[in-house]
Amino acid sequence: MKFLFSIFTKNIKLTHFVILMSLLNFLFFHYAFFKYIFNNLNYKSFNGILLVVSTFALVVIFNAFAFYLFMFLSRIVGKFLLALTFIISSIATYFVNTYNAIIDEGMIGNVINTNYSEASSFFSAKLLLYLFFFGIIPSIYIIKAKVVTVKLKKFLITISLSLVFIASVALANASNWLWIDNNATTLGGLVMPWSYTVNTVRFYNQKHKSNKKEILLPDATIKDNKKSVMVVVIGESARSQNFSLYGYPKNTNPLLSKTPNLYHFEATACATYTTAALKCILEHKRTNDLYEILPNYLYRNNVDVVWRTTNWGEPPVHIKHYQNSDALIRNCNGEDCNYDGVLLSGLKDQILTSENNKILVILHTSTSHGPTYSKKYPPRFEIFTPVCNSVELGNCSYEELINAYDNTIVYTDYLLHSLIETLKELEEYDTSMIYVSDHGESLGEKNLYMHGVPMSIAPKEQYEIPFIVWMSDSTRQLKSNESLTQNHVFHSVLNFLGVESPIYEEELNIYK
Numbered sequence: 355m356k357f358l359f360s361i362f363t364k365n366i367k368l369t370h371f372v373i374l375m376s377l378l379n380f381l382f383f384h385y386a387f388f389k390y391i392f393n394n395l396n397y398k399s400f401n402g403i404l405l406v407v408s409t410f411a412l413v414v415i416f417n418a419f420a421f422y423l424f425m426f427l428s429r430i431v432g433k434f435l436l437a438l439t440f441i442i443s444s445i446a447t448y449f450v451n452t453y454n455a456i457i458d459e460g461m462i463g464n465v466i467n468t469n470y471s472e473a474s475s476f477f478s479a480k481l482l483l484y485l486f487f488f489g490i491i492p493s494i495y496i497i498k499a500k501v502v503t504v505k506l507k508k509f510l511i512t513i514s515l516s517l518v519f520i521a522s523v524a525l526a527n528a529s530n531w532l533w534i535d536n537n538a539t540t541l542g543g544l545v546m547p548w549s550y551t552v553n554t555v556r557f558y559n560q561k562h563k564s565n566k567k568e569i570l571l572p573d574a575t576i577k578d579n580k581k582s583v584m585v586v587v588i589g590e591s592a593r594s595q596n597f598s599l600y601g602y603p604k605n606t607n608p609l610l611s612k613t614p615n616l617y618h619f620e621a622t623a624c625a626t627y628t629t630a631a632l633k634c635i636l637e638h639k640r641t642n643d644l645y646e647i648l649p650n651y652l653y654r655n656n657v658d659v660v661w662r663t664t665n666w667g668e669p670p671v672h673i674k675h676y677q678n679s680d681a682l683i684r685n686c687n688g689e690d691c692n693y694d695g696v697l698l699s700g701l702k703d704q705i706l707t708s709e710n711n712k713i714l715v716i717l718h719t720s721t722s723h724g725p726t727y728s729k730k731y732p733p734r735f736e737i738f739t740p741v742c743n744s745v746e747l748g749n750c751s752y753e754e755l756i757n758a759y760d761n762t763i764v765y766t767d768y769l770l771h772s773l774i775e776t777l778k779e780l781e782e783y784d785t786s787m788i789y790v791s792d793h794g795e796s797l798g799e800k801n802l803y804m805h806g807v808p809m810s811i812a813p814k815e816q817y818e819i820p821f822i823v824w825m826s827d828s829t830r831q832l833k834s835n836e837s838l839t840q841n842h843v844f845h846s847v848l849n850f851l852g853v854e855s856p857i858y859e860e861e862l863n864i865y866k
Contacts, residue, residue: 440493446550596760625809780826
C-alpha cells in the first residue's frame with residue numbers, strides 16, 4: 355500500500371518511478387511478445403514455465419535498469435527519452451497488434467523510406483486511441499512527476515544487484531538458449547522499446563556502410579547497333595498466387611492471358627521489403643556491398659536510361675532521366691494520371707526522341723501496396739466486390755480484403771497490356787518487357803498482413819512473386835527455366851541490349 359500511495363503523491367522515489375514505468379511498459383506494449391512465446395513454446399513444461407517467468411522478469415528488470423540509468427544521469431534528458439519511448443512504443447504496438455508486424459531492421463528501413471502519402475494511409479481512429487492512452491497520457495505523468503533522486507552509493511548498489519539478477523536469470527535458462535537463439539529475430543522485433551531503438555541504430559549503421567562510394571563495375575561494351583528497348587517493370591507487393599496466369603481461379607489477368615509472346619515463370623524474392631528487394635533486382639549479384647546498380651552502370655556505358663516511379667526505396671540512381679509522379683503528372687491527362695497509369699504517359703514519345711540505339715526504361719510501380727488497396731486503382735477496375743476500405747485490415751472480411759487486392763492485380767494486368775501495346779508501336783525497335791515484383795503480400799493468412807516478415811520465417815505469400823516476360827520478336831526464344839530469382843534481371847537486360855561485360859553471367863540470363 356505504501357508503494358501504491360507513493361505513486362500518486364507529488365514526490366516519488368526514483369526506484370519506485372522506474373519500476374512503475376517498466377511495469378506500464380510491460381503491460382501496454384508486450385501482448386504480441388508473450389503471445390508469440392506461448393504459441394511457439396511448450397509453456398506447460400518445466401523449461402517452458404521457467405522461460406515464461408524469466409522473460410517477464412527480464413523485460414521488467416532490464417527496462418527498469420535502463421530507465422534508472424538515464425534518470426540518474428539526467429532527470430530532464432531521462433524524462434524526455436522515457437516520454438518519447440512511450441509515444442513511439444504506442445505507435446509501434448499499434449502496427450504490431452493490428453498488422454502482426456515485426457519491428458526488425460528491415461521494417462525500420464520501410465518506415466524511414468515511407469513517404470507522406472503512404473504513411474497517411476495508415477491513419478485511423480484506433481491508431482489515435484493507442485497514441486493517446488498508451489503514449490500521451492503516460493508521457494504527461496512522466497513529465498509532471500517529481501522524482502526524488504538517490505545518492506551515488508545507493509545507485510551503484512541498485513545497478514550492481516540488477517546486473518547480478520539479469521545474469522543469474524540468463525544462466526538459469528541455459529537449457530533454453532537454443533530456443534531463444536532460434537527465435538531471436540522475432541523476439542527482438544517485439545520487445546519494446548528495444549525493437550525500434552536497436553534496429554534503428556543497426557539500420558543507420560548499415561546505411562552508413564552502403565553510403566560509401568559505390569563499387570564501380572568494369573567497363574562494358576555495346577556489341578551492335580541494333581535498335582533495342584528493354585522495359586523493366588518493378589511491381590509492388592504483387593504475389594504470384596493471385597495472378598490467373600499462375601492458376602488463380604479468379605480472372606485477374608484478362609488481357610495478359612490473351613497476349614502473344616508472353617511468358618511467366620515461378621520466381622522468388624530476395625527479401626520481403628522494398629529497399630532490400632530493389633537492391634537485389636538492380637545489382638549483378640547478391641551481396642551486402644553497394645555495387646553500381648543496373649541503371650547507373652548502363653547509363654555510364656552509353657545506354658539511354660529512363661527511370662519513372664510512383665514509389666520509393668530504390669538505391670541511389672545516377673541518370674539524366676529520373677522522373678517521379680509529380681514530374682510525370684504535369685503532362686498527363688485522364689483518370690489514370692492519379693494512379694500508376696501516369697508511368698505510361700508520354701513514354702512512347704520519350705523513347706522516340708532518344709538519339710541512342712539502346713534504351714532501358716525502368717517503371718517502379720506502387721499498385722498493390724497496402725493497406726489501402728481499394729485506392730490503388732481507378733473505380734472502373736473495381737471488378738470484384740465487396741472490397742475492404744479500412745486501413746485496419748483485420749476489421750475486413752477475408753473476401754473483402756482479397757477482392758480489393760485482386761482489383762489491384764487486374765489494374766496491373768491493364769498497365770502491362772497497355773505498355774506492351776505501346777512497345778508494339780515501336781516498329782523500328784526490338785523490344786521486350788520484364789515484370790517482376792519486389793516482394794509478395796500477406797492478406798490475413800496465418801493472421802499476417804502486408805509484408806516485411808524476416809525471410810527466415812516469412813510465409814510463401816511474402817516471397818513468391820510473378821516474373822513475366824514479353825518480346826516483340828516472335829522468333830526469339832527464352833530458356834526453359836523452371837524458376838527464376840530477382841538476380842536474373844540484371845544479366846537478362848545486358849543480354850537483350852547487346853551489352854558485353856566481364857561481370858555478365860550467362861546462367862542468370864533468361865534469353866536464348
